[in-house]
Amino acid sequence: MMTRTHYQGQTTFNRQQLQRFIGGLDPSCPYTQRLASCGTLSAVTHGYVLRCQLPPCPACRSRYAAKQRRATRAMLSGSTNADAGMLTIVLGAAADITEVGAIVAKARWDLRNVVDACRRRDRRWESVSILAHMEMDAVSAEDVPLLGGERAALIGELARGVTPVANPIWIPTLHGVVRFDGIDWQEVQMALQRRWPIERQLHIAKFRDNLTVEMNSDNVTNYSLKHHCINKFGHVNELWPVSWMVEYYGWLAEWTEFLRRTRIKIGMKRYRSSDSSNINRTTNEVGVVDEPMEYSIVLPTLYNW
Numbered sequence: 494m495m496t497r498t499h500y501q502g503q504t505t506f507n508r509q510q511l512q513r514f515i516g517g518l519d520p521s522c523p524y525t526q527r528l529a530s531c532g533t534l535s536a537v538t539h540g541y542v543l544r545c546q547l548p549p550c551p552a553c554r555s556r557y558a559a560k561q562r563r564a565t566r567a568m569l570s571g572s573t574n575a576d577a578g579m580l581t582i583v584l585g586a587a588a589d590i591t592e593v594g595a596i597v598a599k600a601r602w603d604l605r606n607v608v609d610a611c612r613r614r615d616r617r618w619e620s621v622s623i624l625a626h627m628e629m630d631a632v633s634a635e636d637v638p639l640l641g642g643e644r645a646a647l648i649g650e651l652a653r654g655v656t657p658v659a660n661p662i663w664i665p666t667l668h669g670v671v672r673f674d675g676i677d678w679q680e681v682q683m684a685l686q687r688r689w690p691i692e693r694q695l696h697i698a699k700f701r702d703n704l705t706v707e708m709n710s711d712n713v714t715n716y717s718l719k720h721h722c723i724n725k726f727g728h729v730n731e732l733w734p735v736s737w738m739v740e741y742y743g744w745l746a747e748w749t750e751f752l753r754r755t756r757i758k759i760g761m762k763r764y765r766s767s768d769s770s771n772i773n774r775t776t777n778e779v780g781v782v783d784e785p786m787e788y789s790i791v792l793p794t795l796y797n798w
């Protein structure tokens with residue numbers, strides 16, 4: 494008889510959970526102390542509050558999400574609900590988390606190549622812009638069928654040929670906003686599906702008509718950055734085991750450092766005159782100048798802290 498993974502029976506990664514997570518970390522891990530001291534007053538500089546700026550920290554993640562909500566709203570400036578949607582791409586499956594970096598890096602180039610090819614054929618594509626974040630799903634191989642029909646079929650297809658050396662299977666996914674002024678959303682979806690063709694691997698969900706563009710935008714950004722580390726089995730949500738979180742966040746912390754040095758941004762293809770006042774450069778708190786974004790893929794979640 495197969496043994497199910499022991500999930501934690503909780504559905505939120507809160508402050509209490511963070512303490513358990515820290516307890517699972519190797520004390521010599523470079524960010525263990527940084528995480529534990531987040532929000533406390535610095536002993537060195539009077540009145541200065543330490544911020545860990547690490548992915549598992551709920552407080553720092555929430556500040557990061559606020560910044561990304563502003564960036565996404567800026568990208569959608571002047572648009573209507575008909576001009577934008579939520580893009581989801583399930584990128585692949587990996588038995589070893591260290592393989593995920595290559596999967597996501599390739600997806601970033603593929604996405605750029607698809608958009609560039611479309612732009613060469615059709616100038617309407619010059620208005621297409623994307624702001625997406627990587628989120629990770631993880632499930633043990635024996636639990637894949639419990640995810641339910643379509644989801645289980647997709648993961649099964651992506652994981653074909655992946656031999657789990659140890660649990661779990663890692664499933665990197667992109668979520669974000671795509672803007673496509675003047676192009677039908679189905680046309681955009683079909684163009685992208687040529688690169689990600691498996692059933693339910695890529696889809697665009699239209700913005701909801703009963704919400705403002707800003708509300709829709711914020712909802713997508715919040716969803717993209719939720720990092721709940723939860724599996725949905727039918728109606729039951731189960732938080733990952735601590736050991737998975739330790740592996741995931743440890744990897745993410747190292748990988749984001751790497752990507753910070755190699756990030757790629759592509760400036761706007763053209764400016765709409767009515768938007769030009771909104772394209773002022775802004776400087777974030779670490780002094781990095783954010784370029785105006787027409788087509789910019791932010792990877793992974795915490796890459797530009």
Ligand SMILES: [Zn+2]
Nearest residue numbers: 531545550553
């Ligand atoms: Zn923090």
